Amino acid sequence: MRLDGKKVVVTGGNGALGRALTAQAIELGASVIALDLSFAPEVSAQTQTLCADLTDLAETRRVFEHIGSVDVVFNIAGGFAMGTRVAADSDDEWEKMFALNVATTRNVIRAVVPSMVAAGRGSIVNVGAAAACQGQADMSAYTASKSVVMRLTESLAQELKGEGINVNAVLPGVINTAANRAAMPDTDPSQWVEPTDLALAMCFLGSDAAKAIHGALVPVTGAN
Incomplete structure (x- = not known):
């Protein structure tokens, strides 16, 4: 499994x-651009970084126009927060x-998809959640949002599998951060x-070794 010569974007690159x-992607031969709201100096020293608010579609499009064609996107940007009971959830919690x-x-x-379709190749790896495979108490907003990511992954994979583009997702358990x-x-x-183990699974899905895999939701849960 290698990523030699691939131009890779990692969203949520400061986490x-x-x-x-x-x-891991650099070690496997990729050229990496990391996106996040801001970066620690040690991250900027490791790779090219660009600051962007990916909740803003216009800004997201501008930054990808600046980057140009991309071979692999690792869609990590996201977040977690415990909520309350479903009947007590606030709009703010849900919308966040x-x-x-x-x-x-x-x-x-x-x-990113239009340029990948034009190139006839590409790989997108999203991040769902093992916890979102079913509802969890006091986590309805989080599990619902990650479930949407999982369904988007499957739908997009069906749409693009004839275009030379792979779309898959990992479903991590609790990450040791x-x-x-x-x-806890x-x-x-x-x-x-371990973050390195999850990174290896994602790099596999972004590599040519996974070219026959479309719409997979891969649990990466450690010993949980």
């Missing part, structure tokens, strides 16, 4: 998974999860998914 995926998880994914898709360890101090993080 823990984005950093791991950027490093759909903006972070659905709008960013849709906007990147709308910005500093933020998750701080939020009484849980054993050795059972969680």
Whole structure:
């Protein structure tokens, strides 16, 4: 599995998974451009970075016009927040999860797909969630938004599989990040998914080795 010569975009590139995926893609031979709202200096030192608000369609289109043709997009940009019971969910909670998880994914898709179709090749790897395979208490907005990402992945894969473009998604469990360890101090993080392991699974789906895979939702859950 290699990414030699591929121009790769990593959205959410300043986060823990984005950093791991950027490093892994570079190690596998890719040229990487990371997108996020802002970047730590160590990320900018590793690869090319561009700041963009991917919840804004016009801004997303502008940044992809600047980037030009792309071989692989890793759609990591998103977010998680615990909610309340369904009957008590506020509009703000619901809209925040759909903006972070659905709008960013849709906007990147709308910005990048036309150039991929014109080139007759490309790969898009989205990020769903293992938790979104069914409803979860006090997480309705999050699981609903990630479920939408999963259905978008399947629909887009059906639309583009005859165009030389692969569209798939990973469904991670809890990722072993500093933020998750701080939020769940009484849980054993050795059972969680390491960012590097999730990055490897995504790089496989973005590589030519996965050219026959369309619309897969791949669980990457560690020992959970």
